[in-house]
Ligand SMILES: CSC[C@H]1O[C@@H](n2cnc3c(O)ncnc32)[C@H](O)[C@@H]1O
């Protein structure tokens with residue numbers, strides 16, 4: 001297989017400085033072997049006029065929900081799920097999940113994302129898409145007790161553990177897994193504990209939604225007499241490898257708990273704004289030393305999977321939440337979308353240096369909205385769009401070259417998703 005040389009560009013280093021350099025990749029091992037001037041390799045990817053960055057990490061999504069993009073907007077979380085989303089999801093077929101996952105993965109590759117965490121149903125279908133599309137993912141079967149008998153809810157958690165065992169290490173280890181109970185309010189306490197035990201036995205993390213809305217936090221405080229994350233810790237859900245989505249409504253003790261336990265937080269600013277869930281205290285989390293990544297959440301609450309949008313939203317909303325224009329500065333936002341997300345997912349990526357995974361994107365800087373180039377980290381946070389990505393590389397393989405995705409047939413993926421989405425919604429009516 002030999003080496004791949006990413007040649008002629010500027011390179012974003014882990015300390016957020018930018019240098020003129022080539023990046024040499026071992027395609028067999030899938031890692032970076034050298035960063036520096038005048039390297040040579042077996043195959044070349046042209047990065048002239050471009051900025052080479054770590055591939056972005058979408059640390060929380062429901063990728064197949066691309067089929068529900070634009071299906072239901074402008075409602076708060078609880079009504080949106082109960083009135084619009086869950087009724088349609090009840091009609092999902094495995095082929096819908098595969099079509100939606102393909103569409104989402106296509107969108108992510110085209111916008112420079114090389115790794116994602118996914119909570120959904122029929123994860124064998126998502127795993128098959130990840131395997132052939134070539135990116136990296138931590139997948140989990142989303143288990144939910146709401147609306148189910150005790151036996152069915154238990155079986156759902158058992159399925160989450162079983163799927164985590166079955167797919168961990170699949171696709172040449174590009175796929176890892178987690179046990180994924182939906183949330184602290186939609187899964188019963190006994191089953192949350194069962195999820196934690198099953199994950200510990202299987203040697204995988206637990207991933208769940210937590211503290212997303214005030215309506216979700218208040219009943220736990222009333223019923224359990226403690227903050228949701230203190231209660232989650234008692235249930236075994238705050239180990240170092242575990243990670244939660246949202247963390248919008250957190251008090252100081254919960255922030256300290258996250259920092260002490262090493263539990264990761266995935267910030268989903270667009271979803272939090274669209275559902276009016278609130279503003280996560282991101283600068284406070286960063287100051288406390290909490291590991292924070294970024295996620296789009298599903299395409300039905302975003303409504304796209306472009307992590308550059310998320311980067312900009314995180315920087316902007318972080319300032320608003322803190323009442324301080326210096327909060328969540330550009331380098332912090334870029335770090336959350338790269339190294340932060342990789343740390344949350346437990347993958348050795350998110351930075352360009354020898355030894356790290358060769359998960360990379362090349363951003364084309366030759367565009368009016370990226371001119372002049374005073375500060376390229378500022379551009380990454382505030383001005384770059386997913387459509388500026390020229391090449392995407394994961395595990396040393398080129399997934400997109402000159403905006404052509406090599407591992408998926410884009411036209412066929414879009415046509416299939418369009419058809420599946422239309423039939424799904426008609427079936428659910
Ligand atoms: C059980 S699989 C995942 C489940 O989560 C739903 N979902 C999508 N977005 C959100 C969100 O922001 N908070 C909580 N749950 C969400 C999705 O529709 C699936 O039913």
Ligand SMILES: [Zn+2]
Nearest residue numbers: 209245297298
């Ligand atoms: Zn979610």
